[in-house]
Amino acid sequence: MSFELTPFIAEILADIQSIEDDAGIYQEVHFNARANAIDFIDFHVIDRINGLLSGGPNTALESAKKRVETAKNLLEKIDITLFKRLREQISSGAYPEGFFKDLVHKYLGDEASPAAGKAGYDNLDAFVNGLLSNQPLPEASIPRDPEMVFYQQTPARIIFELAERAASSENTFFDIGSGLGHVPILVNLLTGAKTRGIEYEPAYCDYAAASASQLNLANVAFINTTAQNGDYSEGSVFFMYTPFEGLMLQQMLEILKTESLKKPIRIFTYGPCSPQVARQGWLSCVNGPADDVYTLYEFRSLIS
Ligand SMILES: C[S@@+](CC[C@H](N)C(=O)[O-])C[C@H]1O[C@@H](n2cnc3c(N)ncnc32)[C@H](O)[C@@H]1O
Secondary structure, eight states: OOGGGHHHHHHHHHHHHHHHHOGGGGSTTOHHHHHHHHHHIIIIIIHHHHHHHTTSOOHHHHHHHHHHHHHHHHHHHHHHHHHHHHHHHHHHTOOOTTHHHHHHHHHHGGGGSOOTTOOSOOHHHHHHHHHHOOSOOOOOOSOOOTTBOOOOOOOHHHHHHHHHHHOOTTOEEEEESOTTSHHHHHHHHHHOOEEEEEESOHHHHHHHHHHHHHTTOTTEEEEESOGGGOOOTTOSEEEEEOOBOHHHHHHHHHHHHHHHTTSOOEEEEESTTHHHHHTOTTEEESSSOSOOTTSOEEEEESOO
16 A cells, blocks of 8 residues: 555545444435435545546555445445335325325435425435336437437426426326326326326336336326327326427427317426427416526416
């Protein structure tokens, strides 16, 4: 071991010891603390070890890396067991109204509350990603038109906000461009609403349908079609996390305009599509100028 590395290795070993000694993170209920510890292991301890190892092999660092990876595996196994049990509980259907909100609160505490202005992904996403499915992530299998946007999931706290503002059990909710299906599944679990996901990519659609079926969610369905060919006759609330842009988005908005002449509808948007939606003369945004990509906007029709 070279002389200069000694203090760094001592610090790394102290960090690892503090993770191993933190009894709280090994208790199933402390998901949040465990998620923070896993992030710390990845981005502080392992990254640091790898950085030091890039200068040449070192036995003490290699053994510290193995030790911290063992600690990480142990923490991840606790989550895998937790999520498996929760999936079984959801799929049994034996849970009262409000169960899902309480469940999230139990494992994440205040981290689970929607926080205005808080952008990006956090422990709530880690919880939702682990809970909703244990399938390997699918690869896209067909080419995309240039106006179609690649898959990126809506941050979980935005989906919670959407569920709170948009849906009730009387609504039929559509996610246009539903990807791996988190939005329809979570909105159903949080509100009981009938939900539908429309997705162009068959591999994503199959994944989403398998997740809903694993959770035994009878009121959630995924339809594999291009959004412009979808059947929206039963829809009352529509969500778009920028599935496409330009003419394709304009075409979709014309379809929703036609729907709005038949019944009252609400449209929620997130991401870069919001300004184009805000330019439609037949729509009015109820919460601001729709110019911020990190804000969930709600639009109502002026012509229905
Ligand atoms: C930004 S992602 C949003 C995913 C999902 N709504 C979520 O929040 O987790 C956009 C999704 O729209 C899908 N998409 C793009 N163009 C589409 C089209 N014409 N019809 C249906 N889905 C489309 C993409 O495959 C991708 O999964």
